[in-house]
Structure formats: C-alpha cells, structure tokens
Amino acid sequence: MGYFITFEGGEGTGKTTIIEQVKNYLLNLGYEVIVTREPGGIEISEQIRDIILDVKNVKMDYRTEALLYAASRVQHLAEKVIPALEQGKVVLCDRYLDSSLVYQGIARGLGIDKVLNINMFALDHMPDLTLFISARPEICFERLKKSNRTMDRLDLEKKEFHEMVYDGYKQISKMYPERITTIDGEQAVEKVISDALDAIKKLVDKR
Numbered sequence: 123m124g125y126f127i128t129f130e131g132g133e134g135t136g137k138t139t140i141i142e143q144v145k146n147y148l149l150n151l152g153y154e155v156i157v158t159r160e161p162g163g164i165e166i167s168e169q170i171r172d173i174i175l176d177v178k179n180v181k182m183d184y185r186t187e188a189l190l191y192a193a194s195r196v197q198h199l200a201e202k203v204i205p206a207l208e209q210g211k212v213v214l215c216d217r218y219l220d221s222s223l224v225y226q227g228i229a230r231g232l233g234i235d236k237v238l239n240i241n242m243f244a245l246d247h248m249p250d251l252t253l254f255i256s257a258r259p260e261i262c263f264e265r266l267k268k269s270n271r272t273m274d275r276l277d278l279e280k281k282e283f284h285e286m287v288y289d290g291y292k293q294i295s296k297m298y299p300e301r302i303t304t305i306d307g308e309q310a311v312e313k314v315i316s317d318a319l320d321a322i323k324k325l326v327d328k329r
C-alpha cells in the first residue's frame with residue numbers, strides 16, 4: 123500500500139504550492155505520486171459536483187449538499203485513490219473528509235457528528251497523514267488580493283464564515299491529533315514548505 127496524504131485549510135492558505143513541493147520531494151525519493159482532488163476527473167463524481175455547484179439549485183438544503191459531497195468523495199476514493207494506493211503510489215489529495223466536517227459540519231452548522239456519520243457510512247479509508255495549513259483569513263485575503271486570483275462563490279462568503287472555517291479546522295485538528303499535523307501557514311513560504319516536508323519525512327521514515 124502507498125501513502126494517502128490529504129491537505130486542508132481555508133481559501134488562500136497556499137495548499138496548491140505546498141502540494142507541488144511535496145510532490146517533487148517524494149518524486150525525488152523515488153515514489154510514484156498522483157495529485158488529485160474531488161471530483162478528480164471521475165465521471166460520477168463530476169456529475170454529482172455539477173449538481174452541487176449548479177446556480178439553479180438555490181433551494182438545496184445543506185443536508186443534501188453534505189450527502190452529495192460524501193457521495194462524490196466515496197466514488198473518487200473507490201475509483202481513483204484506492205487503486206493508486208494498491209499500486210503502491212503516494213496519493214496527495216487536496217481536501218477530503220475534514221473539509222466536509224469543517225464547511226458543512228461547523229460553518230454550515232449541521233454538526234460535526236452528523237456529517238462524520240454520513241461520511242463514515244461510506245468511507246472505508248482514512249488518510250495516513252493530513253496537513254492542515256493554518257493561517258488567519260485576513261492574511262489569506264491579503265495574499266489572494268496580491269496574486270489577483272479570481273474569487274469564486276465561497277471565497278466571497280462573509281468574513282465570519284471564513285473565521286468559522288479557520289476555528290473549525292483548529293477544532294478538528296484537536297479531535298484527530300494522530301492523523302492531523304498543523305503547519306503554521308503564516309510563516310515565510312520557504313519555512314511553510316520545509317515544515318510540511320518535515321512532516322512527510324516523519325511519515326515515510328516510519329515504515
């Protein structure tokens with residue numbers, strides 16, 4: 123079995139840059155690596171995602187949204203992640219279960235337990251390691267402004283929503299101290315990357 127590593131954090135925390143660096147680090151060590159995110163090109167998951175994001179679906183209940191995220195996730199897991207792990211590859215996944223616990227469970231107010239339960243009905247595989255890139259929303263927004271990245275619907279949510287996401291991740295990290303490593307995302311980018319690589323090194327050195 124390969125390694126399943128997930129990356130979590132709010133908008134603009136720098137997940138994409140970190141994933142790229144982790145990928146290069148592992149490739150240099152001789153691992154086969156795939157980078158993915160839900161729906162990850164899986165046809166069924168893409169179709170589910172289209173329903174979630176369709177602007178026509180203004181009536182969508184938050185519970186429906188949570189169930190659809192879970193459905194999309196399990197299909198991506200079964201069709202893409204597990205087969206890659208069975209081939210001994212390292213799978214780097216941008217967002218996974220913790221995104222639902224934080225966004226649907228905490229920020230949307232459905233409750234962590236409920237969201238965890240519907241996900242655990244379907245998910246039979248947890249990450250070997252999750253890196254939570256921790257940075258306060260105001261810092262992330264300054265960065266996004268500087269990089270001129272276009273803002274999507276969720277980026278434009280109210281400030282309080284992003285604060286809830288930030289606090290939510292801290293809460294979830296305390297629930298899973300074995301699995302989740304918090305990386306201080308407010309440091310200089312070189313230091314963020316070296317901390318992330320240290321956590322990866324610790325994982326691969328264990329086996």
Ligand code: TYD
Pocket residue numbers: 132133134137160191216217218221222223225226274276277
């Ligand atoms: P996107 O801008 O594509 O991602 P990122 O911020 O990682 O660059 O948007 C993904 C959005 O979907 C993000 O705001 C979080 C949200 N989301 C959930 O609400 N629940 C989930 O289970 C997942 C996977 C994502």
